[in-house]
Amino acid sequence: MTLNAQVLIIGGGAMGVSLMYHLVKAGWSDVVLTEKNDLTHGSTWHAAGLCTHFAHNPTIQELRATSVRLYRDILPEETGGTCGFHRSGAMRITSNPDRMDEFAHVAGLSRFTGYDLRLLTSPEEVAALHPLARTEGILGGIYEPDDGHVDPTLATNAMAQVARAGGATILRQNPVRAIRREGGHWMVETLREVIRARHIVNAAGTWGWEVGHMMGLNIPSVPVLHQYLVTDTIPAVAGRIAAGLPELPMIRDPEESWYVRQERDGLILGPYEKNAQPWSIDGVPPDFGAELMAPDLDRVEHIIVAAMARIPALETGGVKSVVNGPITFTPDANPLIGPVHGLPDAWLLTGSSMGVMEGGGAGWFLAHWMTHGAPPMDALAVDSRRFGAWADRDYRVQKAVECFGLQFGVHYPYEERPAARGKRLSPLHDRMLARGAVMGAAHGWERPNWFSDRTGDEAVPTFRRANWFPHVAREVQTVSEAAGLADLSVFSKFEVTGPDARAFVDALGANRAPKVGRVGLLHALTPAGGTASEFTVSALPGDRFYLTSAAAAEEMDEDLLRARASGFDVQIANVTESLGVIALMGPKSRAILSGLTDADLGAGFPWLGVREITVADIPLRALRVSYIGELGWELHAPRADCAALFDALEAAGRPHGLGLFGAYAMNSMRLEKGYRAWGADFTTERTPAESGAGPLIRAEGRDFVGREALARRMEAPDRWETVLLAIEADGVDPFYSHTVLHAGRPVGVVTSGAWGHRTGKALALAYLRERGLRDGLSVSILGRSCAATVLEAAPYDPANERLKA
Structure with missing residues (x-):
C-alpha cells in the first residue's frame, strides 16, 4: 500500500509534532507524521520541561518565547485542557564578573526584543526571590519572570490533538526502513506502508543521524547522556506549599553547572558535567524507545555537592528517582532547522538539546519557511546548512562533548572554542602560523583573526576591551600607512x-x-x-x-x-576549495604589485575592475576591490600557486613596510567605511x-x-533603516545585539560594532525601526547607557579618494 502525502514528518517528539501542528495551521493538507515508537519517545518524554526566554541570539530567543506562549496560552485554549505549564519564573546566579557582563548583555538585548529579563545586582535581590538559596560569594544574577516549566508529554499530545483535528495523520509504531528519491517525490518505506511525499522532514531527534544516513546525509548531531535527579519530599518546599506561597523560581548556577526547579513538594537537580558521555554515535539500538540508562551519579557527584551547598534544602530530601537518558547535541548546541543542502524538498528539524524548550517555536519557524519560501526571522544561528561536509564524525563528536561541557559556559563576543579545529586549511595556513597568526574558525576554515609578536599568544575572552586590541591597532596602522597582506581564502x-x-x-x-x-x-x-x-x-x-x-x-x-x-x-x-585569495591593501599596494606584473595597474585597471593577469609568473584573477577603504587588490589564484604568490608578494613588499592583517582589523576598517556584512547587517529580515x-x-x-x-x-511607512553610529563607550568596544534607545525607549539594535583605529571612534551599525531618529540616541552596552551620534557619512575617506587613487 502507498500513502500519498504533501509532507511526511519523521519523528514524533516535541519538534516534529510542533511542525505538524503549525503546518496544519498554515493550511497544508495531507500532512503525515510517522513515529518509530510512540509520541514523545526518545528524549521528549524524559525531559525536565524547562522553558526560558534567556538567549544570546534574537532568533533563538523567539523560538523559546513562542514555545512558552504556545504551551501556556494557545494550546490550553484550543484543547480545553492543560499542558502542565507552571509560570514559576527563573533566575541565573553567578560569582563571576564576566558572567555579570553576559547577563547585562542579554538583558540589554531583551529590551529590544521585548521580553522581561531583569538584572539582579546584589545577593539580596537573589535571596528575596529564592529564599532557599544561600548567597555567599554571589555577585548577582538575572531574573526571568515569565519562565517556567511544562509537562513535555501533555504539551506534545496537545499539539497532536489539534493537528489531528485539522486533518493530519499520525502513524505510530511505524519505523522508517528506507528513503529514496523517485519521480520528483520522496518514497519512504516504513514498517506498514510506502509513503510517497512531496516534502520530507527529518525530525527524528535521537535517531536524526540514522534517518539522515538513509537520506544520504551526515547529520552533525550526537546523542549525549544527561542525568537529573528527583528528590522525595523536602520539608522546606512542603512548608511553602502548606503556607500557600508561590512556587519557587527555577535557579541555575552556571559556574557550578547545575539547575534546580521545584517538582511538587520536592526538587529536581540537573547537573551538566564537563566530561560528557556520547551515546550510540553511529546508530541507536533498534529496540530503544522510552528506555533510560542506569544512574551514574558518581560522574556528577561533585556538582551535586556544590548544588547542596548552595541549596541546603536539597540535603533534606532523599533521591526518589534518577533520569539518565540521551539528549541530542549539534556542534554549536543550536538546532538544525531548514532546507537540506543539495536535496530538493528535504528539510531538517532536529538536533535540539532543548527540544521541549525550543520545540514549539521551532515548528512554527520551519512551517513558515516551508510555506513562504523564507524563514520568519534571520536563520543563520539555526540554518541546517551552517555545517558542511567537513563536519565529519570526529568533528560532531568532539564538538558535542565540548558543547555539553559548556552548556553553562560564558558566551563571549569573538569566542573561539578549541575542539575539532583544523578541518579546512587554506594554502597559506602554515605561513600564517609562522608569522604569528592567532586563528579563528569560519565555516570549518582556519583563518587569521589577528597577528601576535609573541609565540603561543591567544585571545583572552572578555566583554571588555580585548588583549588583541593593540595588535589590531598595529595592523591597521601598517595597512593605512604602507600595505598589508590578508589571507581571504575562506571566501x-x-x-x-x-x-x-x-x-x-x-x-x-x-x-x-x-x-x-x-x-x-x-x-x-x-x-x-x-x-x-x-x-x-x-x-x-x-x-x-x-x-x-x-x-x-x-x-x-x-x-x-x-x-x-x-x-x-x-x-x-x-x-571554493580550488582557489585561494590573497588581499594586498594599502597606499603602497600598487608599488608592490607593479614589481611583480607587467599589467597596467593605473588607468587601465580602475576601481571595481577585474582583470586576468600574471603576477610573479602566476596567472590569476585580480579584483580591484577593498573592504577596508584603502587602495588594493584581491588576487584569486589556483590553490597550488598561492604559497609561491604569497612569498613573492611578501618579498616585494618588505622594502615598503608591508605587514599582515587579520579579520579583526578588517572588521574595524570596514566599519569606518560603513560597509555592511552579510549575516550581521544584511539578513533575510x-x-x-x-x-x-x-x-x-x-x-x-x-x-x-x-x-x-x-x-x-x-x-512602506514602517520600513526600518540602518545607521552608522559613533558611540561614547568609554573603553568598552561595541560588538552586536546592543539595544539602541531614544529618550529611554528601545528603538533599534546594533548589528555589528568595533573600535575604529584610524578614526579614534567606537563605531556600530544599527537597525532603527523608527526612521529619521537622530537626536537623543544612546546604546545600552553591558547595562550602561552610552550616548550615540548618527554619522551621515563614513568617518574615514568619505569621498573614496584612497580607494580610487
Whole structure:
C-alpha cells in the first residue's frame, strides 16, 4: 500500500509534532507524521520541561518565547485542557564578573526584543526571590519572570490533538526502513506502508543521524547522556506549599553547572558535567524507545555537592528517582532547522538539546519557511546548512562533548572554542602560523583573526576591551600607512558559465550584472524582499561570471544559485576549495604589485575592475576591490600557486613596510567605511534598502525573486533603516545585539560594532525601526547607557579618494 502525502514528518517528539501542528495551521493538507515508537519517545518524554526566554541570539530567543506562549496560552485554549505549564519564573546566579557582563548583555538585548529579563545586582535581590538559596560569594544574577516549566508529554499530545483535528495523520509504531528519491517525490518505506511525499522532514531527534544516513546525509548531531535527579519530599518546599506561597523560581548556577526547579513538594537537580558521555554515535539500538540508562551519579557527584551547598534544602530530601537518558547535541548546541543542502524538498528539524524548550517555536519557524519560501526571522544561528561536509564524525563528536561541557559556559563576543579545529586549511595556513597568526574558525576554515609578536599568544575572552586590541591597532596602522597582506581564502567561490550566464546573473537579485571587466555587488532576495545572499560578482570575457560570498554562506548560496538556475542554460561550479585569495591593501599596494606584473595597474585597471593577469609568473584573477577603504587588490589564484604568490608578494613588499592583517582589523576598517556584512547587517529580515544598499538596487525592466515585495516594502511607512553610529563607550568596544534607545525607549539594535583605529571612534551599525531618529540616541552596552551620534557619512575617506587613487 502507498500513502500519498504533501509532507511526511519523521519523528514524533516535541519538534516534529510542533511542525505538524503549525503546518496544519498554515493550511497544508495531507500532512503525515510517522513515529518509530510512540509520541514523545526518545528524549521528549524524559525531559525536565524547562522553558526560558534567556538567549544570546534574537532568533533563538523567539523560538523559546513562542514555545512558552504556545504551551501556556494557545494550546490550553484550543484543547480545553492543560499542558502542565507552571509560570514559576527563573533566575541565573553567578560569582563571576564576566558572567555579570553576559547577563547585562542579554538583558540589554531583551529590551529590544521585548521580553522581561531583569538584572539582579546584589545577593539580596537573589535571596528575596529564592529564599532557599544561600548567597555567599554571589555577585548577582538575572531574573526571568515569565519562565517556567511544562509537562513535555501533555504539551506534545496537545499539539497532536489539534493537528489531528485539522486533518493530519499520525502513524505510530511505524519505523522508517528506507528513503529514496523517485519521480520528483520522496518514497519512504516504513514498517506498514510506502509513503510517497512531496516534502520530507527529518525530525527524528535521537535517531536524526540514522534517518539522515538513509537520506544520504551526515547529520552533525550526537546523542549525549544527561542525568537529573528527583528528590522525595523536602520539608522546606512542603512548608511553602502548606503556607500557600508561590512556587519557587527555577535557579541555575552556571559556574557550578547545575539547575534546580521545584517538582511538587520536592526538587529536581540537573547537573551538566564537563566530561560528557556520547551515546550510540553511529546508530541507536533498534529496540530503544522510552528506555533510560542506569544512574551514574558518581560522574556528577561533585556538582551535586556544590548544588547542596548552595541549596541546603536539597540535603533534606532523599533521591526518589534518577533520569539518565540521551539528549541530542549539534556542534554549536543550536538546532538544525531548514532546507537540506543539495536535496530538493528535504528539510531538517532536529538536533535540539532543548527540544521541549525550543520545540514549539521551532515548528512554527520551519512551517513558515516551508510555506513562504523564507524563514520568519534571520536563520543563520539555526540554518541546517551552517555545517558542511567537513563536519565529519570526529568533528560532531568532539564538538558535542565540548558543547555539553559548556552548556553553562560564558558566551563571549569573538569566542573561539578549541575542539575539532583544523578541518579546512587554506594554502597559506602554515605561513600564517609562522608569522604569528592567532586563528579563528569560519565555516570549518582556519583563518587569521589577528597577528601576535609573541609565540603561543591567544585571545583572552572578555566583554571588555580585548588583549588583541593593540595588535589590531598595529595592523591597521601598517595597512593605512604602507600595505598589508590578508589571507581571504575562506571566501565561498562560484563560477557561472554558459550561453545564459549573463541573463541568469541579471535575474539573480536586486542589482544588475556588471559589464565585462567590472565588479559589482548583487543582493539575491527572499520572496518577501529580504536579503538572502550577497555576492561580489566579477564579469569576465566569454560569458563567464565569478561570484564570491561569505564563508558561512557556502552551502546556502550554492543551493540558491542552483535553484534559481532552473530554466537557464548555465553551469555552476563551486570552486571554493580550488582557489585561494590573497588581499594586498594599502597606499603602497600598487608599488608592490607593479614589481611583480607587467599589467597596467593605473588607468587601465580602475576601481571595481577585474582583470586576468600574471603576477610573479602566476596567472590569476585580480579584483580591484577593498573592504577596508584603502587602495588594493584581491588576487584569486589556483590553490597550488598561492604559497609561491604569497612569498613573492611578501618579498616585494618588505622594502615598503608591508605587514599582515587579520579579520579583526578588517572588521574595524570596514566599519569606518560603513560597509555592511552579510549575516550581521544584511539578513533575510530586512530589505537591501533598509540595510543601506538602496543605491545599488536596479529593479527596472527585470523580473527577480522578491521584486514586488521589495518595491512594496521600500514604500512602506514602517520600513526600518540602518545607521552608522559613533558611540561614547568609554573603553568598552561595541560588538552586536546592543539595544539602541531614544529618550529611554528601545528603538533599534546594533548589528555589528568595533573600535575604529584610524578614526579614534567606537563605531556600530544599527537597525532603527523608527526612521529619521537622530537626536537623543544612546546604546545600552553591558547595562550602561552610552550616548550615540548618527554619522551621515563614513568617518574615514568619505569621498573614496584612497580607494580610487
